[in-house]
Amino acid sequence: MxxxxxxxxxxxxxxxxxxxxxxxxxxxxxxxxxxxxSLSYITPPVCSLCGHHTGDDGVCPMCLSGKVHLDGLRSVFNFEGGIAQAIYALKYHNLRSVAPLLGDFLADYLKQNPIPADIVVPVPLHPSRLKYRGYNQSLLLARELCRRTGLKLDEHWLERSLSSAPQARTKSRAERLENVKNAFIFKYPTTTAPRVIIIDDVATTGATLNACAATLKEAGALSVWGLTIARER
Structure with missing residues (x-):
């Protein structure tokens, strides 16, 4: 009803x-x-860890040079053109009607490229930013994905404990990594070791998702994958 x-x-x-x-x-x-x-889909070959489009199969130099807590990160589109406009509209202009469409893209991607998962967790916003924006765009996307796939959603597993600057304002990968260091805490007591998919709108270096994965792995997650609508080139 x-x-x-x-x-x-x-x-x-x-x-x-x-x-x-x-x-x-x-x-x-x-x-x-x-x-x-005209939407720009990400096509193989991609790095087996971060999902960034590469010239060859395997692990890209960026992943080889750093500590990766994610078991993998995948994105549906390159962050450009119409998809970039859709994400901006959802994230900054309160056009929440975009979320179901983007949820369709995520669900279609998972059907064609299965990722092991027991639970879906959105990247959380700090309470101050959530109050300012009024909603968490990653949670909207996660809800739409779960409606279409039957996966279980838990929006309370992770909490953002540090109110750091938005990642878009940082200038380098090192700054992004430092910006989200110890930014997340695990809020859900569990004795299981679930396989988790973390949902976000855009991945740049993957620093935010990697920080989330580190927290979840410390809490006992068996595997943690990241899934986003788009990826910056």
Missing amino acids: KLWHQSLKDTLLDLVFPQQCLVCGKEGKLFCARCSG
Whole structure:
């Protein structure tokens, strides 16, 4: 019944405020057929750890040079064009109607590229930033993914304990790593050793997801993978 009411609500909203393509503005869908066809998917070969597009299979030099707590990181798109616009709209312009579409992309990716998982955990925001923004875009994406795949969601496993600067404001990989060092704490007592997928919107160096993975591994997680909509080149 709840899903039926939500569907009716979405239909009425579309009648009053028709969706427009985020790229060209054409009415109908958030991505029209032409613009949808121009989205930049990440294609193999990719680094087996960070998922960054590489010239060869195997582990990339960046992963070989640092401590990697993630068992793997995968992203659906390159962070550019229409996908970048969609993420900006969700993250900074309160366009939460983008989340179901991006959730579809994540679910489709998992169907084609299975990742071992018992539970899905979104990257948390610090309470001060959550209060300022009003929502956590990673949680919205995680909810949509779980609705489509049947995976279990737990939004309380991780908590961001440090209010560090946004990663987008840091200039180097070293700064990003330091910025999220010890930023997360584990909040859920468990005697199991679950396989976890961490959800975020964009990966740049993977520092945030790697910090989350370190905390989860210390708490006993059997494996931790990161999954994002997009990856910066």
